[in-house]
Amino acid sequence: MVLTHDQRALQEGARRFARGRLLPDYQKREKLGVMDRALVAEMGSLGLLGMDLPEEYGGIGADAVTTGLVAQELAYGDFNMSAVAVGISLNAAILMQHAQPEVVREWVPRMVRGEAVVAICLTEPRGGSDASNLQLKARREGDHYVLNGEKTSITFADRADAYLVFARTGGPEGARGVSAFFIPASAPGISATHFDDVGSLIVGRGSVFFDDVRVPLEHRLGDEGKGFTQVMQGFDYSRALIGLQCCGAAQASLDEAWVYSKEREAFGRPIGQFQGVSFPLAEGESHIAAVRQLCLHALALRDAGLPHTAEAAMCKWMGPKTAFDVIHQCLLTLGHYGYSKETPHQQRLRDVMGLEIGDGTAAVMKLIIARERIGRVAVQY
Numbered sequence: 001m002v003l004t005h006d007q008r009a010l011q012e013g014a015r016r017f018a019r020g021r022l023l024p025d026y027q028k029r030e031k032l033g034v035m036d037r038a039l040v041a042e043m044g045s046l047g048l049l050g051m052d053l054p055e056e057y058g059g060i061g062a063d064a065v066t067t068g069l070v071a072q073e074l075a076y077g078d079f080n081m082s083a084v085a086v087g088i089s090l091n092a093a094i095l096m097q098h099a100q101p102e103v104v105r106e107w108v109p110r111m112v113r114g115e116a117v118v119a120i121c122l123t124e125p126r127g128g129s130d131a132s133n134l135q136l137k138a139r140r141e142g143d144h145y146v147l148n149g150e151k152t153s154i155t156f157a158d159r160a161d162a163y164l165v166f167a168r169t170g171g172p173e174g175a176r177g178v179s180a181f182f183i184p185a186s187a188p189g190i191s192a193t194h195f196d197d198v199g200s201l202i203v204g205r206g207s208v209f210f211d212d213v214r215v216p217l218e219h220r221l222g223d224e225g226k227g228f229t230q231v232m233q234g235f236d237y238s239r240a241l242i243g244l245q246c247c248g249a250a251q252a253s254l255d256e257a258w259v260y261s262k263e264r265e266a267f268g269r270p271i272g273q274f275q276g277v278s279f280p281l282a283e284g285e286s287h288i289a290a291v292r293q294l295c296l297h298a299l300a301l302r303d304a305g306l307p308h309t310a311e312a313a314m315c316k317w318m319g320p321k322t323a324f325d326v327i328h329q330c331l332l333t334l335g336h337y338g339y340s341k342e343t344p345h346q347q348r349l350r351d352v353m354g355l356e357i358g359d360g361t362a363a364v365m366k367l368i369i370a371r372e373r374i375g376r377v378a379v380q381y
Helices: 005-032 037-045 064-077 079-098 101-112 227-263 275-303 309-333 345-356 362-378
Strands: 118-121 137-141 144-155 162-168 178-184 190-192 205-216
Touching (some): 005 064, 064 227, 064 275, 079 227, 079 345, 118 144, 178 227, 227 309, 227 345, 275 309, 309 345
Antiparallel strands (some): 137 144, 162 178
């Protein structure tokens, strides 16, 4: 894909920030285990958050391809900080399409400035892949809804400033009867926990509990009973962005492994001269380049207003898996040094692995692809 001058300039700006500001402390931030909100605000001040949003809300109206290029560069420096940018692009787009104007005016500019992080609350203890099989209830009482129940495996669970919550407002089981709500984290009756996860520690994952949480009618997103089908359409966007996140992390490990292969010597010469070392890295470069082009293609389809559900699902399952395999090979290239926590490969491996599960498993993504090709006959349980 040939980039425009503006795209190259924005990509280069994100690259300088990621490699100069994010990459040096990538591992240090994990040890601290908390999200650096000042760093998030710095990203906002530099225009790295919500750049795809209209200027009136603080963005620059960038297209999806440009947003993906920036997400990839941020992930090169810190996979978890790039998750903040991806989340803001996804959630702000959902709010602008489905929320009331007053909610958009209050929250979207704060997100773009890096002052607010929003968590999507979909998964419940009863199931994750069967996302429409929800038990959290939203009972209508006059001009409010009252929510009771639990969401689990929620990214940013105890770090979010607001939640985009899917709840059952009535109707039959399945997607019909599910509504979506935007709820500030400060609302009475909300509490959250934090899981001790394998990776992405600064992003955090946990459960969110709703105990008689009152939500004004104007904080419902979309139509009652249609929130699931309406809001979930926006996830095609984030799936392609996630694929580019994974490419960014894998590329960082590849670049480091290539440098090591030139400096490390065995049998009197650099190990990069041995095909057993250089060929697996060359394969990794090829696989990541292929996934990157797929992701950019999906985003280009979105920019053109064309269907891209199947392509986005391909990005979502191929991105994390390919990146995991490539980073693993980079770790092995460094031998016993790679197995140490002093090198970043093990952290990238753990961080990327989370997206083999979260935001839709590979099996669900493949089901979506099959359904796009042959229709509902592909849905077999």
